[in-house]
Amino acid sequence: MKRADLHIHTRASDGELSPAEVVNAAVAARLDVIAITDHDTIGGLAEALEAARGGPVRVVTGVEVSSRQGEDEIHILGYHVAPDAAPLLAHEHGALGRRQERAREMVRRLQGMGVTVDYEDVMRAAGTDARAIGRPHVARALVARGAVRSMHEAFDRYLGDAGSAFVMTLLPPVRDAIEMIRASGGYAVWAHPDPVIFEREIHNFAEYGLAGIECFRPNTPANDAKRYRAVARELGLWATGGSDWHGPHRNRLGDFYIDAEEVRGLLDAVPHD
Template structure:
């Protein structure tokens, strides 16, 4: 069976593997296709595409856009966008500025908790010049200082939505992210819907214009995967799968390893076809 993994992060955002290293790992896992979906940036795509050509693995260009709905983080994946479109790149820069504000708020809250951490220490964890800072970078510093033992513990105690230092400044809505992706002739897919524990939200976004749902994810239960697979089928949406690979920190892989959540190559065909149809409509 030709398998694909459609959700991963590199050093362009908060992953620890470079785009090239991620592609090589995907190839070693026997995948036919692999998507790079960094947070609010497309900086790692070109390097991945070039390595994909060398390795003989198809690279699906993607992104994961951060949004907020009723105070909760909601992530929307985009695939096959015109990722060099100036307007799209300008909008992404605006999103990253909000991300920077969030990071400053997190650091401030940690300092208020008497945890000795600075933004300068966090910035040093960034591997790519073009990359952006994410919560896993902050978690790395907390682990280095012995405040926590793992990224998961850092999120549970401090950085996640129930954490002591959690911060969530105003961001675009999931609907606006869907529009942003579609304006760039991309395909919009809701990331890890099981993490939101809000099925009404999922239905709302389907009615708004989602093209797909991430059915298989390392943090989805079997029951959740079955539910979202059925939901996708009932609504004529593309069902995708992704490991949400972020690399390793302290020897522990956050979310899943490349290939831990996969689906058949048919999903890539459907995403590509949906993108082509979107571009055709744009030209009419």
């Protein structure tokens, strides 16, 4: 059996390791196929592909696009995207700018509450590789400053959706995210769907051009995974899976994987024209 993990982040967004380090970790974990799916950026793909060249691990080009359906934030994975596709590059440019401004506003709110932190702290926490700045980087800055004891406390007190420094960001509609992925040669897969939103929206997303559902991941209850897979079959969509791995502080890469044969259709798919 060949082992696949189709949802992995690098330091290009909010992961802990560089793209090359992720590939090396995948080799050590005896994974056969991985997908690099950083948030709203393809900045880590070139390094990952080069690191995997001639080696035992295949890297699938990917991205995780933040989007919105009504009041709900929805993440759409794009697989087989062309890193030089104009629609994808345009999305990345706009998304990265919005992410930076959001982080700045969170810092301003924190400072207004008397928390000692500044945007330079966030950038140091993100590191020079980071392109997509997100809440985890702000949380790491708060930990480094001693304002909180842990990332969990940072989100619980300040940065979570109900936190006092939370800032909502403008996101493209789900339909636009799916169309952008398709226009960039890729296939759109709904990442870690919420079961309630899933029942309400899956048929709409399928009509938009969704190609798959992320059914299998470490924290998805078995009953939910079974339901997602059944609907995927009903609608003719791929049932995919991945760890949503961000780095070794949470768990080891390779602890979760799926059988590559289960996603053979996706792995062998020819990029859209």
